Amino acid sequence: MRLGIDIGGTKIEAAALEADGTIRLRRRLPTPAGDYHGIIAAVKALVAGIDADCGRAESIGAGIPGTLSPATGLVKNANSTCLIGRPFDRDLAAALGRPVRLANDANCFALSEAIDGAAQGARVVFGVILGTGVGGGIVVDGRVLTGINAIAGEWGHSPLPWPQDDERPGAACYCGKHGCTETFLNGTGVSRAYEALGGRPDEAAAIAARAEAGDATALAALARYADRLARALATVINLLDPEIIVLGGGVGQIQALYRDVPARWAAYVFSDRVATKLVPPRWGDSSGVRGAAWLWSEPQPKP
Numbered sequence: 227m228r229l230g231i232d233i234g235g236t237k238i239e240a241a242a243l244e245a246d247g248t249i250r251l252r253r254r255l256p257t258p259a260g261d262y263h264g265i266i267a268a269v270k271a272l273v274a275g276i277d278a279d280c281g282r283a284e285s286i287g288a289g290i291p292g293t294l295s296p297a298t299g300l301v302k303n304a305n306s307t308c309l310i311g312r313p314f315d316r317d318l319a320a321a322l323g324r325p326v327r328l329a330n331d332a333n334c335f336a337l338s339e340a341i342d343g344a345a346q347g348a349r350v351v352f353g354v355i356l357g358t359g360v361g362g363g364i365v366v367d368g369r370v371l372t373g374i375n376a377i378a379g380e381w382g383h384s385p386l387p388w389p390q391d392d393e394r395p396g397a398a399c400y401c402g403k404h405g406c407t408e409t410f411l412n413g414t415g416v417s418r419a420y421e422a423l424g425g426r427p428d429e430a431a432a433i434a435a436r437a438e439a440g441d442a443t444a445l446a447a448l449a450r451y452a453d454r455l456a457r458a459l460a461t462v463i464n465l466l467d468p469e470i471i472v473l474g475g476g477v478g479q480i481q482a483l484y485r486d487v488p489a490r491w492a493a494y495v496f497s498d499r500v501a502t503k504l505v506p507p508r509w510g511d512s513s514g515v516r517g518a519a520w521l522w523s524e525p526q527p528k529p
């Protein structure tokens with residue numbers, strides 16, 4: 227049995243997976259905001275509960291909104307900023323009394339969908355999380371591509387491609403720059419597009435529902451968003467040429483994107499045809515814990 231943990235900004239989820247991928251048990255707790263030791267205590271409590279009900283899992287994988295820096299061994303790039311600069315894998319392993327493999331949450335998402343999800347059987351997969359942040363993960367031949375800086379697939383903090391005049395310099399990003407792709411394509415980015423056309427700021431799902439009902443402002447905002455996503459993904463396709471792109475996160479639940487984005491990306495991709503498929507995830511919210519659990523199927527680089 228494998229145990230996967232998904233540490234998100236609002237909740238921590240743990241699941242026990244059978245060898246065939248069946249989830250035997252899953253539990254969640256709210257994330258103690260800004261509290262590093264609280265997060266470790268919450269993970270410990272979740273794992274103790276699962277140990278008691280399912281037997282002790284020998285391997286634990288955890289996905290975090292960030293990554294371990296190969297240079298320092300400490301967490302970097304985490305939007306749960308209390309993790310930054312901490313030896314989170316070692317602290318978790320000490321608290322849980324067994325080895326822990328840590329990976330970026332978008333990498334876990336991509337791995338889950340590549341192994342037995344919407345991208346099963348594809349050789350090159352790009353997994354995207356469009357949520358509070360914009361993350362990306364690459365899986366090649368069933369293995370996560372981590373990269374020498376542990377940032378492979380991190381497209382969210384590059385500038386939005388082919389910017390129009392009203393897209394420059396773009397909103398300030400928490401990374402310190404302006405106009406990052408993340409500021410256009412996260413949940414707030416949907417709301418910003420809507421606001422720029424005269425709508426009132428709202429949740430991405432609410433704006434999508436209004437567009438479904440025929441609201442002209444919401445439809446125009448989603449069209450603008452789809453064009454931005456098409457531009458940003460076109461640069462990913464030019465660089466990586468994946469067979470399948472899977473969209474996760476809250477914004478990935480907007481069904482119109484699966485029709486509208488591929489209809490627009492052909493104008494930007496450097497190719498006569500685009501065979502890349504854009505698909506919704508099979509496992510949805512569960513891909514975080516599933517991919518984390520699958521980390522132990524992965525050969526790991528030597529330290």
Ligand SMILES: [Zn+2]
Nearest residue numbers: 383399401406
């Ligand atoms: Zn940024």
